[in-house]
C-alpha cells in the first residue's frame with residue numbers, strides 16, 4: 001500500500017479511499033436492489049391468516065363460514081377428493097360437497113359421513129356414444145342446480161383424464177365462471193386447463209396450484225420455453241400475466257404465489273415427507289381461505305396494508321402456510337410414518353395456534 005509522509009497527501013489519499021468505498025457500497029446496493037427485484041418477498045402469512053379467518057360468532061348461521069365443492073373422484077382415485085374436501089371442513093368451512101363418478105361415490109362416503117357426495121360424473125366406459133349428449137346435459141344440470149350456493153369450487157383432485165368426463169367438467173367450469181364463483185384448479189384439472197387455457201384465461205377468481213410436473217407443462221404450453229429456476233419469480237409473474245391475471249401457486253421447497261402483479265413466497269418449514277395427497281389438502285385449504293379473504297376484503301371499509309388486495313392471493317398465502325405448519329406438526333409426531341391423514345389431523349391445531357378460539 002502507498003504510504004505518504006506528507007499530511008496533505010495522506011489526507012487526499014484517505015478521501016480518495018473513502019470516496020472509492022462509497023462508490024463501491026452504492027454499486028453493491030444497486031446490485032442488491034436489482035437482484036431483490038427478481039426475488040419474491042416472503043409473505044407475512046400469520047398476519048394474513050389472522051385477518052381473514054372469521055370469528056366464531058354465535059350470530060353466524062350454517063354456511064356463512066364457507067360452502068366448498070370438490071369436482072373430482074373417479075374409478076382410480078378416491079383419496080384425493082376426500083383429502084381436499086375434508087381439509088376444507090377441518091379448517092373451518094361449514095359444508096363440503098364432492099361431485100364424483102358413481103364408482104367413487106360409495107367409497108368416498110364410507111371415508112366420512114361429514115361430506116355430501118354426489119355420484120353424478122360419468123366416464124366414457126359407462127356410456128354409449130349415442131347417449132353422450134344427453135348424459136352431458138344431465139351432468140351439467142345436476143351440478144349447476146347447486147352451483148349458486150358454493151363459495152368456491154376445487155376442480156381436479158382425483159378427477160382422472162377420461163375425455164368425456166373432462167368435457168363435462170369444462171362445461172361446469174364455464175358455468176361457474178359465468179356465475180363468478182372462484183375456482184381452485186389442481187391435479188387433473190390442471191391437465192384439462194393446460195390444454196384449454198380459455199377456461200381460465202382472464203378470470204381473476206381462478207387459482208392454479210401446480211406441482212413440479214404440472215408447472216413444467218404450463219410453462220411449456222404458455223411461455224413456450226423451459227422452466228427457469230434461476231429467475232423463478234419473474235417467470236411465474238410472466239406466466240400469471242400471460243394467462244390474464246389468474247393466481248398461480250407454484251408448489252415446491254418454497255411455495256411461490258403470483259397473480260401477475262406481485263410475487264410472494266411462503267418458505268416456512270413444512271415436512272421432509274413427500275407422501276402423496278399433500279397437494280390435495282392444499283387445494284381444499286386454498287378454497288376455504290380464498291372464500292374468507294373475499295368476504296373480508298369486501299367488508300373492509302378502508303384499504304388494508306396487505307401485500308395484495310387480491311383475495312385469491314391472500315387465500316393462497318394462507319393455505320400454503322397453514323398446510324406447511326400442519327405438515328411440520330404431523331412430522332414432529334410421526335416422523336417417517338407421517339401420512340396425509342396425519343397432516344389433516346393437525347390442520348385444526350395449526351389454525352388454533354394462529355387464531356386461538
Ligand SMILES: NC(=O)C1=CN([C@@H]2O[C@H](COP(=O)(O)OP(=O)(O)OC[C@H]3O[C@@H](n4cnc5c(N)ncnc54)[C@H](OP(=O)(O)O)[C@@H]3O)[C@@H](O)[C@H]2O)[C@@H](O)CC1
Pocket residue numbers: 076077078079080081156157158159160186187188211212213214276277279280
Ligand atoms: N390418494 C389419492 O387418491 C391421490 C391421488 N392423486 C391424484 O392423482 C392424479 C395424478 O396426480 P399426480 O400428482 O400423481 O400426477 P403427476 O403430478 O403427473 O405426478 C406423477 C408422477 O410424476 C413424478 N413426480 C412428481 N413430482 C415430482 C417431482 N417433484 N420431481 C420429479 N418427478 C416428480 C412422480 O413419478 P416418478 O417419476 O417418481 O415415478 C409422480 O408419481 C391426480 O388426479 C391427483 O389428484 C394425487 O393427488 C395423490 C394422492
Ligand SMILES: Nc1ncnc2c1ncn2[C@@H]1O[C@H](COP(=O)(O)OP(=O)(O)OP(=O)(O)O)[C@@H](O)[C@H]1O
Pocket residue numbers: 187210211212251252253254255270271272274275276277278279280281282320323324
Ligand atoms: N420439497 C418440499 N419441501 C417442503 N415442502 C414441500 C416440498 N415440495 C412440496 N411441498 C409442500 O407440500 C405440499 C404439496 O405439494 P406437492 O408438490 O407435493 O403437491 P402434489 O404433487 O400436487 O401433491 P399430491 O400428491 O397431493 O398430488 C405443498 O403445501 C408444498 O408447499
Ligand SMILES: [Mg+2]
Pocket residue numbers: 186187211279280
Ligand atoms: Mg397433486
